[in-house]
């Protein structure tokens with residue numbers, strides 16, 4: 266497995282200190298993921314660092330979405346651990362696990378808004394369920410989060426009235442409801458036009474650079490990977506394990522051949538010379 270050094274790992278970071286010096290938010294250790302006897306990926310070991318965008322890429326069916334499901338507590342490992350601080354997400358007591366799961370936000374492809382509620386009500390729901398904030402505070406916070414993602418005027422709208430790009434932004438705003446240090450996104454820009462996709466990239470950059478939010482993002486969009494990702498985790502469908510981890514530009518130059526071939530398709534977007 267190629268692990269290339271991250272030249273930015275000692276840079277000053279908005280969360281304070283340096284990204285490399287801080288304890289990882291998530292430690293994945295020798296994780297094997299399977300459906301019955303069908304092993305999807307084995308022996309995955311990596312960290313999610315504070316304040317980084319970690320992109321997860323690889324060929325179709327290699328297990329990217331399955332990995333996200335393991336990271337957020339939806340699917341137990343066949344082997345190995347997903348650690349949040351000192352806690353193993355799958356061995357923790359139910360109350361600890363519930364608390365851990367409130368430390369991250371999730372905006373998945375299928376994570377559409379509830380159509381029976383307005384956008385604002387959708388935003389307020391997690392706050393009403395998980396905090397003791399008053400109705401007024403929830404509304405204030407929901408309006409703030411919508412403004413953060415550029416949807417200040419959408420509080421009273423029905424989800425059906427939003428465009429594809431706006432729905433994705435709204436899903437991210439809802440994932441931010443409890444001010445998570447970590448956000449999981451599954452193909453955030455899939456199906457968006459280039460302009461909406463670039464706007465979404467900017468939003469993710471803003472979350473990382475200005476709020477210090479860590480983002481783990483499954484993405485097929487090479488332009489987004491080069492624009493956003495501090496590191497790329499590459500899952501190989503053939504060998505069924507990770508074959509590279511590092512900054513995308515480093516992997517483009519020095520990664521294993523399969524990873525270089527994968528990234529080369531996107532280098533043109535980035536003006537990257539080989």
Ligand SMILES: Nc1ncnc2c1ncn2[C@@H]1O[C@H](COP(=O)(O)OP(=O)(O)OP(=O)(O)O)[C@@H](O)[C@H]1O
Nearest residue numbers: 300303305323324325326327328329330331332483
């Ligand atoms: N519920 C399930 N039951 C059995 N096998 C599954 C299930 N979900 C996914 N798989 C299999 O696990 C493997 C990984 O699927 P996954 O959706 O995680 O891949 P992916 O990398 O996200 O794919 P894509 O890029 O096409 O979205 C695939 O072979 C898939 O067929």
